[in-house]
Structure formats: C-alpha cells, structure tokens
Amino acid sequence: MKSIRSLLASFRIDQWLKNVFVLAPLAFSKHLFNPGYAVPAVVYALLFCFVSSAIYVFNDFIDRERDRLHPGKKDRPLAAGDLPVVLALFTAFVMGAGGLAASFLLSRSAGFVLVLYIVNNILYSLFLKRVAILDVMLIAAGFVLRVLGGAYVIEVEASVWLMLCTFLVSLYLGFCKRRQELVVLAGNETEHRISLSSYTVDFCDHMIAVVSACTVMSYALYTVADETVLKFGTSNLVFSLPFVLYGVFRYKYHITVFSIHKNTSQIFLSDKSLIVNVFLWLLTVLALIYRAQGTL
Known part of the structure; x- marks a missing residue:
C-alpha cells in the first residue's frame, strides 16, 4: 500500500x-x-x-x-x-x-x-x-x-493568438517559479538547479514585468482584433480583460508577499480569489462567445 x-x-x-x-x-x-x-x-x-x-x-x-x-x-x-x-x-x-x-x-x-x-x-x-x-x-x-x-x-x-497568449502567460509563470526558487533556496540554489546560478531575483522581476505586460497587451489586442470580432460575432470580449489583469497581479502578489515555495497548481488551488477570478473569466468569455452564437 x-x-x-x-x-x-x-x-x-x-x-x-x-x-x-x-x-x-x-x-x-x-x-x-x-x-x-x-x-x-x-x-x-x-x-x-x-x-x-x-x-x-x-x-x-x-x-x-x-x-x-x-x-x-x-x-x-x-x-x-x-x-x-x-x-x-x-x-x-x-x-x-x-x-x-x-x-x-x-x-x-x-x-x-x-x-x-x-x-x-x-x-x-x-x-x-x-x-x-x-x-x-x-x-x-x-x-x-x-x-x-x-x-x-x-x-x-x-489560433495564432491563442498560442501566443499561452506562450506568454507560461513564460510569466515560469519566471515567477524561478524567482520563488531563488528566494526559498537562498544560498543553496545552485545545488538544486544549475541554471539558478545565472538568475537573480532582480533579473526575474524584470522578466516578469516585461512578460506580464506582453501577456496583457496580447490578450487585449486579441479581444479587439478584426478576425476575433468576425469569428465570434461580438466586440465585447475586451470586457474580460479585467479578470486577466487581476490574475496576473494577484499571482505576482502571491509569490512576492508570501514567498512560499508552491508550484503553480498549488498556488491556484490554495488561493480562493484566483479560483473565483478564473471562474468569472471563463464564465464571461463563454457567455460572450456562445450567447453571440445563439447557443446560450
């Protein structure tokens, strides 16, 4: 057993x-x-x-x-x-x-x-x-x-837009993870992961800032792109942007303030506000897409 x-x-x-x-x-x-x-x-x-x-x-x-x-x-x-x-x-x-x-x-x-x-x-x-x-x-x-x-x-x-947004948000989460490891393993980081010797908290913070900005901007552009409006029959997907902003900010807040070594899934599952935020984002997006289609 x-x-x-x-x-x-x-x-x-x-x-x-x-x-x-x-x-x-x-x-x-x-x-x-x-x-x-x-x-x-x-x-x-x-x-x-x-x-x-x-x-x-x-x-x-x-x-x-x-x-x-x-x-x-x-x-x-x-x-x-x-x-x-x-x-x-x-x-x-x-x-x-x-x-x-x-x-x-x-x-x-x-x-x-x-x-x-x-x-x-x-x-x-x-x-x-x-x-x-x-x-x-x-x-x-x-x-x-x-x-x-x-x-x-x-x-x-x-969708190229979907893959781009996925790549960027994954980069964001990846650099957040490296930052966590540097903080938690302070002094022993290279014994656990060799690549950490090439990272610093300051560098990770810069990368997180750059990638998070790119992520939000890419998602915003996707929601108002002509092909998106044409495909879904609505220009209202942009109203789901606040949920994306909150998710990005809240996750950064979590790893910066708490500095607890949890993996991405554990952070999401342990943070009720993130769970509610993702649910509301998903509900908003699906409602806008399928209401315009006539399914809802």
Missing part, C-alpha cells in the same frame, strides 16, 4: 490542472457543447495527463539527488527513498507508452504533438534545464504544444 501511495504521489495529480490548456481550442472553437468535438478533446486531455505524469516520474528519477536538498521537494517519493526506482520507471513507461499509443488512435497529428511534448520534456530533464532562459522557454513551449494538440484532435485551426 505504501508503494501505491508513493506512486500516486509521484504522478502529481494536482499538476493535471495544467492540461486544461488542451481544452482551450475546444472552448474557442464554438463547439464546446457538441459531443463530437468535446469527447475526443476531453479524452486527449486525459491522455496528456497520463503522459505528463510519466514525465514527472522520469524527471523525479533524474533529479532525486538534488531534490533531497530542496525544502519543498525532499519528501517526494523517489527523493525520500519511499518508492522503488524500478517500479517507478516501469509504471512511467507503461503510462507514457499507453497514453501515446492511444493518442494516435484519436488523431495522428495530435499523436505527433504528444511525441514532440515528450521529446521536449526529455531534452529539458536531461540537458536543457541547465541553460538559463531557455529552460523557461521550453516549459512555455510545452503549454503551446498542449494547445496545438487540443486543436488537432478536434480538427480545428490552432
């Missing part, structure tokens, strides 16, 4: 929240309530969850020695020695291979996107996470691949 609990902990099920990005193309395709589109999108999102869990296990295996030096990661099953390495790697292989194979049954293009996601993460885990800035960009690329795969699996066009 202990091994099973440790295995489930290694899957980091709370991180599955990140895979809602797979469903973004469905929501913005105007087919959210069409089972022919919704079912394959949800199934693909679940397959992404399985594959991402396999990658988390693999990454924990690679980082287990360094994780023992991290106050927030030393209790991870592989770092703590609570999970047999062979069992962890075997389970990760089964989940990863099974999820990948199933994705090709849904859509060949979506399956290849999942291959790219796996390759991206393996390269990150083995080599590229040591390279400052590129490490954050690769994490952001993983979110873009989620959106791209979500579009391919339901055979809709992947």
